[in-house]
Amino acid sequence: xxxxxxxIVAKPLPFADFVLPESKQGQNFLxxxxxxxxxxxxxxxxxxxxxxxxxxxxQTSNITVETINNIVAIDRYQLVVFENGFLRNDLSDLTGIxxxxxxxxxxxxxxxxxxxxxxxxxxxxLKVKANTVLTKPLLLVNSSSDPESISxxxxxxxxxxxxxxxxxxxxxxxxxxxxxxxxxTRINAESSSNLEIVNLQVLGKATAIQNIYVDVAEDASFxxxxxxxxxxxxxxxxxxxxxxxxxxxxxxGVYVPSGSQHIDNHTYIDHIAPNCNSSELYRGILSNTAxxxxxxxxMVRQAAQKTNAFQANNNILLSDKATMNSxxxxxxxxxxxxxxxxxxxxxxxxDALFYLQARGIKKTAAVKLLVTAFADDVVSRVSxxxxxxxxxxxxxxxxxxx
Amino acid sequence: MATTExxxxxxVTKTEYKYGFTTNIESDKAPKGLNEDIIRLISSxxxxxxxxxxxxxxxxxxxxxxxxxxxxxxxxPKIDFQDLYYYAAPKPKKNLESLDEVDPELLDTFKKLxxxxxxxxxxxxxxxxxxxxxxxxxxxxxxTLKEKxxxxxxxxxxxxxxxxxxxxxxASVVPVKDNFYAALxxxxxxxxxxxxxxxxxxxxxxxxxxxxxxxSNTGQFERTLVIADEDSYVSYLEGCTAxxxxxxxxxxxxVELKAAKGAEIKYSTVQNWYPxxxxxxxxxxxxxxxxxxxEGDHSKIxxxxxxxxxxxxxxxxxxxxxxxxxxxEFYSVAVTNNxxxxxxGTKMIHIGKNTKSTIISKGVSAGFSNNSYRGLVRINKSAxxxxxxxQCDSLxxxxxCGAHTFPYIETENSSAQVEHEATTSKIGExxxxxxxxxxxxxEKAINLIVNGYAKEVLNKLPMEFAVEAQKLxxxxxxGSVG
Numbered sequence: 001x002x003x004x005x006x007x008i009v010a011k012p013l014p015f016a017d018f019v020l021p022e023s024k025q026g027q028n029f030l031x032x033x034x035x036x037x038x039x040x041x042x043x044x045x046x047x048x049x050x051x052x053x054x055x056x057x058x059q060t061s062n063i064t065v066e067t068i069n070n071i072v073a074i075d076r077y078q079l080v081v082f083e084n085g086f087l088r089n090d091l092s093d094l095t096g097i098x099x100x101x102x103x104x105x106x107x108x109x110x111x112x113x114x115x116x117x118x119x120x121x122x123x124x125x126l127k128v129k130a131n132t133v134l135t136k137p138l139l140l141v142n143s144s145s146d147p148e149s150i151s152x153x154x155x156x157x158x159x160x161x162x163x164x165x166x167x168x169x170x171x172x173x174x175x176x177x178x179x180x181x182x183x184x185t186r187i188n189a190e191s192s193s194n195l196e197i198v199n200l201q202v203l204g205k206a207t208a209i210q211n212i213y214v215d216v217a218e219d220a221s222f223x224x225x226x227x228x229x230x231x232x233x234x235x236x237x238x239x240x241x242x243x244x245x246x247x248x249x250x251x252x253g254v255y256v257p258s259g260s261q262h263i264d265n266h267t268y269i270d271h272i273a274p275n276c277n278s279s280e281l282y283r284g285i286l287s288n289t290a291x292x293x294x295x296x297x298x299m300v301r302q303a304a305q306k307t308n309a310f311q312a313n314n315n316i317l318l319s320d321k322a323t324m325n326s327x328x329x330x331x332x333x334x335x336x337x338x339x340x341x342x343x344x345x346x347x348x349x350x351d352a353l354f355y356l357q358a359r360g361i362k363k364t365a366a367v368k369l370l371v372t373a374f375a376d377d378v379v380s381r382v383s384x385x386x387x388x389x390x391x392x393x394x395x396x397x398x399x400x401x402x
Numbered sequence: 403m404a405t406t407e408x409x410x411x412x413x414v415t416k417t418e419y420k421y422g423f424t425t426n427i428e429s430d431k432a433p434k435g436l437n438e439d440i441i442r443l444i445s446s447x448x449x450x451x452x453x454x455x456x457x458x459x460x461x462x463x464x465x466x467x468x469x470x471x472x473x474x475x476x477x478x479p480k481i482d483f484q485d486l487y488y489y490a491a492p493k494p495k496k497n498l499e500s501l502d503e504v505d506p507e508l509l510d511t512f513k514k515l516x517x518x519x520x521x522x523x524x525x526x527x528x529x530x531x532x533x534x535x536x537x538x539x540x541x542x543x544x545x546t547l548k549e550k551x552x553x554x555x556x557x558x559x560x561x562x563x564x565x566x567x568x569x570x571x572x573a574s575v576v577p578v579k580d581n582f583y584a585a586l587x588x589x590x591x592x593x594x595x596x597x598x599x600x601x602x603x604x605x606x607x608x609x610x611x612x613x614x615x616x617x618s619n620t621g622q623f624e625r626t627l628v629i630a631d632e633d634s635y636v637s638y639l640e641g642c643t644a645x646x647x648x649x650x651x652x653x654x655x656x657v658e659l660k661a662a663k664g665a666e667i668k669y670s671t672v673q674n675w676y677p678x679x680x681x682x683x684x685x686x687x688x689x690x691x692x693x694x695x696x697e698g699d700h701s702k703i704x705x706x707x708x709x710x711x712x713x714x715x716x717x718x719x720x721x722x723x724x725x726x727x728x729x730x731e732f733y734s735v736a737v738t739n740n741x742x743x744x745x746x747g748t749k750m751i752h753i754g755k756n757t758k759s760t761i762i763s764k765g766v767s768a769g770f771s772n773n774s775y776r777g778l779v780r781i782n783k784s785a786x787x788x789x790x791x792x793q794c795d796s797l798x799x800x801x802x803c804g805a806h807t808f809p810y811i812e813t814e815n816s817s818a819q820v821e822h823e824a825t826t827s828k829i830g831e832x833x834x835x836x837x838x839x840x841x842x843x844x845e846k847a848i849n850l851i852v853n854g855y856a857k858e859v860l861n862k863l864p865m866e867f868a869v870e871a872q873k874l875x876x877x878x879x880x881g882s883v884g
Contacts, residue, residue: 040473302801302802305801315813317813317815317816317818318816319816320783320815320816320817321783322814322816323812323813323814324811324812324813325810325811325812325813326810326811326812326813326822327808327809327810327811328807328809328822328824329806329807329808329809330796330805330806330807330824330826331804331806331807332796332798332804332805332806332826333801333803333804334798334801335798335799335800335801335803335828336801336828337798337826337827337828338825338826338827339825339826339827340823340824340825340826341807341822341823341824342821342822342823342824343809343811343820343821343822343823344819344820344821344822345781345811345813345818345819345820346818346819346820346821347816347817347818347819
């Protein structure tokens with residue numbers, strides 16, 4: 001064999017250009033390796049394309065109020081807009097909100113959290129003062145308008161003792177845009193506070209990875225709704241710690257992937273303290289060659305007696321080429337608990353469909369009706385009726401288009 | 403209440419392993435360790451043909467390239483595979499015509515286990531193939547079976563008498579490369595059972611094998627192969643007890659089932675190996691690969707297991723539903739106490755059309771034990787109208803134990819219906835109170851409740867086993883409440 005001279009070029013780490021290598025957050029990130037499907041946490045989600053994607057930081061001002069208004073009527077909200085990871089001061093009302101520009105001190109071993117922590121460009125710090133109610137709900141827009149942009153966003157939300165807030169998070173990719181949205185949201189629900197987050201994802205061809213970390217204190221309640229309507233590759237990780245007695249967490253979601261979209265929801269609820277309740281309801285409607293993933297884990301620590309945890313995941317496959325991977329998990333170390341989970345995957349109820357058709361409703365309309373009703377079990381839990389109506393309409397539109 | 407609970411818990415943890423004794427039968431042992439020479443030794447001791455030796459050596463090569471799996475929810479010190487004996491056979495190796503020729507001490511052992519061969523022979527009509535440290539000592543009822551054309555013998559005999567059947571089917575369901583322990587077993591398996599039911603034959607009796615791990619420090623590597631030809635039926639029983647030993651013993655068995663068109667195999671297991679003492683010292687490591695394939699249309703494989711023993715159980719009896727309209731079933735009761743760890747469940751792979759599977763898993767954990775259900779239900783694109791129902795319940799007794807559920811549900815066909823549900827709870831104080839009120843002592847009430855809880859699975863066991871299984875549950879758990 002003839003020896004040829006070759007130059008070995010060390011492959012650059014994905015995203016290494018974006019982190020601050022001298023910071024401890026940067027060091028932490030550079031020590032992690034890119035997740036593959038061999039990693040149990042990423043078993044069903046392939047990130048190959050993201051690994052090789054050519055991305056850049058880009059600060060543009062393409063998003064207009066109209067773009068947002070077309071999705072959610074903005075007049076009812078206090079609007080804060082981020083485009084490609086940068087705050088759009090011109091569109092945002094920052095009353096009572098600070099721009100977040102400090103790196104988080106927490107070093108995460110989750111790859112994308114670490115990436116966002118080490119390279120984030122912006123985010124908000126929202127503190128809802130003790131015993132107050134956020135009168136105008138916040139509409140927090142994370143948008144991507146450049147097909148090659150990477151947006152690393154870090155938000156911090158704290159609801160102080162006895163306060164109440166509702167935040168609508170809109171993850172948006174401008175029609176022609178794609179890019180990569182990587183966001184981290186850290187939430188601290190202090191004692192006796194109530195926080196509800198409704199997350200709408202209209203992400204077009206973009207890739208979005210979202211990590212949410214929540215600490216719930218004594219008698220506080222945290223509700224999260226994730227509506228993943230469109231998104232080429234969406235991954236949501238929600239991690240909730242129920243730290244003190246009486247804490248409550250409710251996680252809900254509806255995902256409607258179509259085409260070749262892939263939507264992956266991972267939830268982790270950690271029952272640390274006794275007498276805490278949690279409830280999860282995730283529903284999926286999958287068409288074409290779409291794939292859906294649900295992985296919900298409930299951990300009940302030894303001290304967490306009198307825990308009540310419920311989890312349900314129901315899926316409808318509208319096409320033979322769609323795939324659903326569901327993995328509900330329970331890990332329980334306390335005995336006086338009530339924990340259950342259920343997972344179903346199937347198709348539309350044929351009898352119900354026939355019943356509607358027998359009454360002169362066209363098949364397509366009947367399917368739409370049944371699927372919307374299926375999703376409505378989740379949507380109707382949203383406390384803001386206007387928003388619930390809007391979401392129902394969006395889901396219906398999404399289904400009729402496929 | 404609190405004090406009595408504590409007392410009861412203490413009482414349970416003090417329930418010693420009932421079947422702890424060692425039989426003093428001279429044993430023929432190969433030196434410790436694993437290498438090609440040992441494999442050649444095993445093969446020559448068993449007078450095996452060249453092809454089987456080649457199969458073993460090839461498996462050994464594959465095994466050397468593999469890594470121990472570590473994904474299960476169990477913890478144990480690293481096993482030194484070079485510190486184990488891979489071959490041990492009871493010495494008196496004559497061909498035995500009748501039970502009178504069997505070593506009386508061995509017969510005594512079976513009596514202590516509550517298995518009187520004569521009794522069984524006469525009364526229950528069960529043919530027992532006794533596997534004592536890897537070599538079959540006695541096979542009964544062979545004649546009756548022979549008339550029907552059923553082959554039921556030790557793997558060693560089968561290799562000698564029916565080499566073409568073994569060559570065709572060995573490792574066809576569980577390939578050598580399947581996993582670390584399957585490869586190890588393929589390299590060093592010492593004996594096991596072979597069963598063949600010819601076309602259209604309904605096996606008239608329950609076929610049964612009693613396993614015992616007797617020699618200290620000998621890994622037991624059983625290989626079982628059950629083949630049911632077209633339209634046949636067989637019910638196969640496997641029951642195990644092992645003597646008390648301090649060092650951990652490794653058991654890595656492979657069981658392969660094949661059901662042709664219209665055939666049905668019912669495979670039942672009662673596993674009660676030494677679980678270690680109440681401090682978690684000793685006990686058997688049970689790393690087993692069990693898999694059945696429903697090859698033909700309308701075939702059926704049913705696994706029923708009652709797992710009460712072993713320090714560590716790592717076992718997933720699976721069904722590959724290849725034939726159209728084939729059915730897979732899995733019924734399991736797993737009980738862990740003290741420091742036992744069980745990671746068990748099943749895999750149902752739907753390939754054929756109109757295939758059905760049912761999974762009922764009942765876990766009971768007490769003491770400091772951990773009990774996990776891990777299962778996969780996979781509906782392939784080709785599996786139109788597939789149906790699955792899974793139910794995994796866990797019962798916790800005491801606040802130091804854990805119960806976990808890790809189900810994987812993968813659906814690729816829109817006509818499939820897949821349901822999974824799991825619950826975890828403890829025995830309700832109100833349930834106990836209700837029984838107490840009616841004059842039933844707490845301990846008895848718990849037995850009652852656990853038995854009722856496991857009934858769904860126990861009902862699936864053949865009569866002979868159902869009684870033993872119920873006793874086992876009582877021994878493992880009596881009086882335990884959290």
